[in-house]
Amino acid sequence: MHDFLPGTSKERVLMVYLTAGDPCVNGNIINILSESGVDAFEFGIPMAKPKYDGLVIKASYRRALENGATLEKIFQFMRDLNLDHKIIFTYFDYAKNIGIEKFMSYVQNAGAEGVLFPDLLIDYLDELDKYIEICKQCSLEPIFFITSSFPHNLIIKLARLKPAFIYLGLMASTGTLLPITISRNIRIIRGLIGDTPLLVGFAISKPSQIMDCVRAGADGVIIGSAIIRLISQEERGSAFRENLRNYIISLKRALEA
Amino acid sequence: MHDFLPGTSKERVLMVYLTAGDPCVNGNIINILSESGVDAFEFGIPMAKPKYDGLVIKASYRRALENGATLEKIFQFMRDLNLDHKIIFTYFDYAKNIGIEKFMSYVQNAGAEGVLFPDLLIDYLDELDKYIEICKQCSLEPIFFITSSFPHNLIIKLARLKPAFIYLGLMASTGTLLPITISRNIRIIRGLIGDTPLLVGFAISKPSQIMDCVRAGADGVIIGSAIIRLISQEERGSAFRENLRNYIISLKRALEA
């Protein structure tokens, strides 16, 4: 990921979150997104009891599971995608069940650059070293998920570990907009992490939000629920594709403004 | 009275209060008192409803009235006494009933040097000028009765009027000892009146009290209830007379210590 996020350069990243295995997600959609300007993809692994996800992504998980998604199929799907940048999103809980080393090697095999465990530092802080160790072994980039409620000391320490990026979850759960002054939180986090790449996400859907984030110091944004809401519509004709394309372009424009 | 209380001189006065007309009071007793050192006498006029008197003097009044005392007899009795210094004590209320001018001329005729109205300044402050005027007319010396609850400004003003003396009632009523720090009150009053003669009374019965009063700045003391209590005893033999004599001597000694 360092190639498009070299920290010092002002290049900015538009990342999209999609649930792997959700029938709404297919090569077609991913192509449209890529072509319209999405720089990187984050694929979530569907599960029955997601901890921090909002209703839109939960519904997407359910669709995926009802659609018969399995870990094997998911990794196959990802491997097949011809994408420059992709990472995996799932809970550390889940990976532990499989076995961290095993899980990480699946990730590596799928051609993903890293895996984001949103609960790693919250519920398994003691396993941080182990995570970094395994990342190294699997040639994966460490990525850290934090929230505005993280200790400042820990955030500083994470930055020193030179992750591919830090992912700041702006809201309490995905897709759920709360009246939080995100620009202030981003500014504070930025002040702690120097030029460590900072991507922010959760409930971003509008260009104006993106502009706020960037102005406050984010290097990129992750759009999840907003896209899933769009692509999970019944109607998927040409108007739909056009809308999707325009939407991405508008986000991209905001990002680069 | 100026002859024995010239203000500057340190001569001190022992005054005794007696109720005129009280059968316990007679020439004999007065002689003993005079001979033992009493410098001056204050004669009270018995009445049915005395305002500021304690039980001992009230009883004395009652005895006098039951004994058939009348104003005429009382003044006759006083005129007959061969005493250097005597004053009258009665309520302004009472004198007003008779007519102030008339009453004051009686006083003058009885050979008294002045009259002390304990209620004059309390209940008839407006008649102060009149009192002084009549005193002048009758060649009587003005005397003022005050208490520790008198306004300081008024006390200062009274001193400027150059009375024969100011009589400070130490307690709330005659003969009733309350735990009042008399030395403090005397000192304060003395501070207000310069060298105006200051006699103090009410509930003085012991030499030690007299010493306190004098030390605090009193020029003399008035003993009332204590003497009346003594002379109203049944037993009036030679032991009684001796006691009375010794008692007065002890008071006098304390006064001059």
Add this chain to the structure above:
Amino acid sequence: MHDPPNYWYNIVPDLPRPLPPPRDPEDDYIFSRIEILPKLFPSELLDQEFTAERYVQIPAEVLDSYRRIGRPTPLARAVRLERFLDTPAKIYFKREDLSPAGSHKVNTALAQAYYAKKENIQMLTTETSAGQWGSALAYACAMFNIKCLVFMTRSSYLQKPYRKTLMKLYGAEVLPSPSDCTDVGRNLLKERPEHPGSLGIAISEAVETCMKNEGVKYAIGSVMNFVLLHQTVIGLETMKQLEEIGEKPDIMVGCVGGGSNFAGFIFPFVGKRLRDGEFKDTRFIGVESKASPKMTEGKYVYEHGDTAGYLPMLKMYTVGRNYVPPPIHAAGLRYHAVAPTLSLLIREGLIETAAYTQEEVLDAARTFARVEGIIPAPETSHAIKQVIIEAQQCRRRNLQKTIVFCFSGHGLLDLSIFEEHTE
């Protein structure tokens, strides 16, 4: 202002005329109330009653106890009330409600308990009806580690259980009066076992207890000079606090039961006026209940200081000690007379008076509670009523007066009075 003053102010030497002394009934040749005073009160209090001193030093221990109850108490500004009344007047109030026992009464209770303790008195006794005074004394006795015995009229004892509980928590013994611990009580109970009691009976019981027991003295919540003296800590603080904020009071208001909080509040100002003409345009307004209109309708005569007639007679405005005021919430204002010094000043025209009905006063209390958020005692509400009237006057005439009043106590243990009327 960080510390309470270290002296009390005695107005007696500054009065415009001599204070009429206490008296015994002229026709009583047997029993002298003045003579028994030393049986009833600690010596130093009687000394203060008759002192010629203008400033009386507050003993260090009392000063400490004043600090403990939060003295100096805040002088607050009722900005929200001003706004609510849309008045150009400024309204300040001295918060005597913040002490543990909830009213100004504790200022004298602490002094009385201190002197009692100093004189080795084992127990103080008193009467109470609504309970403000009883709680203040119970608190003070707890602070100075002496026993406290409160005779509480049986009707209040049953109807105001919280005040009773509070006193008991402070370690006081609280007896419903008439009780079977005195002759007076026993005789009344014989006639009528559920006798509701009266303040007069309760006083009689307290006084009997003093008379019969060495080491027991009586404590009194108002009227006596020494009580007013102790309360001047309120006014002395207020004066300093006003100075600090550069304010001069145009109008000072307080409620009047026996007169102690009002006198304590205004006397330092009145004294300055009498001595050197300062505050000569300040209006002092005492507010009483129409239920016991001694100032506005009473006579200025000699009357016993207590309803039972055990205390000497004092020259006061009074409705007569046998007058039975209708029951009102502001039990502290049912008192039949006004302290002698205050009476004298009223007589001399230095103090204005006003009287209101319970209904008028409850309305004012409700307004204050709602607007300022502090619940006034029913007694205090009388002062508030007057303040509102004055502030409205200021609005009509567009006068930017500074109104200061004594917030003598809180009504948290009297909330039931609002209950009956809130619904």
Add this chain to the structure above:
Amino acid sequence: MHDPPNYWYNIVPDLPRPLPPPRDPEDDYIFSRIEILPKLFPSELLDQEFTAERYVQIPAEVLDSYRRIGRPTPLARAVRLERFLDTPAKIYFKREDLSPAGSHKVNTALAQAYYAKKENIQMLTTETSAGQWGSALAYACAMFNIKCLVFMTRSSYLQKPYRKTLMKLYGAEVLPSPSDCTDVGRNLLKERPEHPGSLGIAISEAVETCMKNEGVKYAIGSVMNFVLLHQTVIGLETMKQLEEIGEKPDIMVGCVGGGSNFAGFIFPFVGKRLRDGEFKDTRFIGVESKASPKMTEGKYVYEHGDTAGYLPMLKMYTVGRNYVPPPIHAAGLRYHAVAPTLSLLIREGLIETAAYTQEEVLDAARTFARVEGIIPAPETSHAIKQVIIEAQQCRRRNLQKTIVFCFSGHGLLDLSIFEEHTE
């Protein structure tokens, strides 16, 4: 110290590990508690709930309202208690009882009412049982001129009429819950017209009212980060006051319901310890009721913040929201869980915990009332119990420790609890 601090302290950035975020139940795919938060709370409060800022500025209007309730509140020394216990320890207590509504709850109530007003919200609604929180909110709403609707469990409504009266005096509407103003209430009343209610039902009614009415928001008395944030004004003042007298706390004690007063009291100290090692020998002790022993016997798990389950789940020490504690006087300690930040610090071993029975606590309250003359709320009495134990320990070991505790509220409207036991 003349003025309250002008910022609140947010401990979240200083915690030793990340604060677990609020969560929805994992298996609920239909209804998100997190999503409805903006329907329930004013925006700025939610923003504070998730702010990364260490210091949050207190708005000028809130600061003014803090001054009006007497902030900075005094830090008093319990000299008489020290003497009574014959301990070499020094005991200080922070007096949160002096505010008009009688407890620390008003510190957050004022902030919540202010933000509501600022966002043009017409009415705040909440639930209350014993009434401390309800009165604090009613007071705050009166101060910021917004409407207040309190659902009070019917049993308390009938048994604690004074609290109800107080709230009404402040202009709040107080409904016995279940009421006929909500679907929840109406359904329950249909089944049982005299339903005694429960806190859960009252919350449901309040939440339903918010959900159905634009311009109505919910106010909450504990647990949420923003509530604890507002309460840090207590600890910030205490820190400054201790500095001014040159004291360092060895032991800091507070009672724990949802944890807001204790957290507000200690967090500024804990924060300094976490940041730069100051106060590293200070012991922090939270005291709960044995009736709801979440800290000493509960589990550290995700649980709803409210007994009704309308709020998101938070990671907390809890006895489970369906646990029904036995009725105790300290209704404020019946809460089923401890605020997330406090829970995390307990888990990390930075905070000690203790639990006492009602009887033990009432004894401590009685001692304090008698010795110090101030009546503690039943909740506060839990802290006092612990303080007495620590002071006794100091006596046995002859240690001159400095013990500081949070006197969270007065018990003047809870006096009945002593009554039952005093006789």
